[in-house]
Amino acid sequence: MKRTTSSTAEVASATDGAPGRRGLSRHTTRWIQTVILAVVALAWVYPLLWIVSASVKDAMGIFSSGLSLWPETWHWDNYSRAWDEAGFARYMLNSIIVTVGTVAIVVVRCAAAGYVIARYRFVGRRLLVGVLAATMFIPTGLFIVPVVELSDLLGLLNSHLGLILALAGGGHVAAVLLYAGFYAQVPKELEEAALMDGAGFLRTFFRIMLPLSGPITATVVVLTFLATWNNFFLPLVFTFSVPQNRTLAVGMLAFEGTNSTDWSGLAAAASLSLLPILLLFIVLQRHFVEGIAGAVKN
Structure with a gap:
């Protein structure tokens, strides 16, 4: 026992x-x-931290300190030199104007296209989706010549409006497919109720469908903002003869001389250009994650 x-x-x-x-x-x-x-x-994250650290060092300190992030002497005048002397105050304003205009057009256009593709059945619908998907594999540089020629014929080559239309006029296939995938899951009863209330296509889209796609819109806003803010090729072509219309990405060329480069000023300018991106992502982070998770789930 x-x-x-x-x-x-x-x-x-x-x-x-x-x-x-x-x-x-x-x-x-x-x-x-x-x-x-x-x-x-x-x-x-280290490269980002290194850029921020280099922005407060002198030219010799950037290379003598190696991988160290802590500067021996803090040179805050690099930021004032980039902001005032290099004209980055004007470049920042240009970038904001171009980016906000491009994002607004892309969101409305891609949301409308995704809504039509998802909710309407028409001849050639599958062919249209296939063509859109195929354009993702075409390099954007192939379209630069016709875009520039068309903008020149319309008198928009050296203007903010021309640059906005050129940046927003691409396929943006990923955004269209994100919206299409979302609208395909929306119950049809919403459209039927709106139709019974006398709402047409535009009212249904702008008053019901577009507000419902908040997470997808946040995702498209972030991705389009990043692509437009960091775009270099098109802004360079459209502002080549008008330096005062340059964006931040193109304006950084001011720190590169024929025989030398102002690395500390360039690092300060790069740090300044990162601030709007970080602020936007912090504000839209929750909606961005929800939009990506919804797209993957669909």
């Missing part, structure tokens, strides 16, 4: 200890994963 009781106690003790060992194993695994992800995140 004692032996049976002893064996039962040993089994109970071993059983009680098993969750503790499993918990310790999960805890250790979690710590290992955290350390690995922290190292990967640091390697990913």
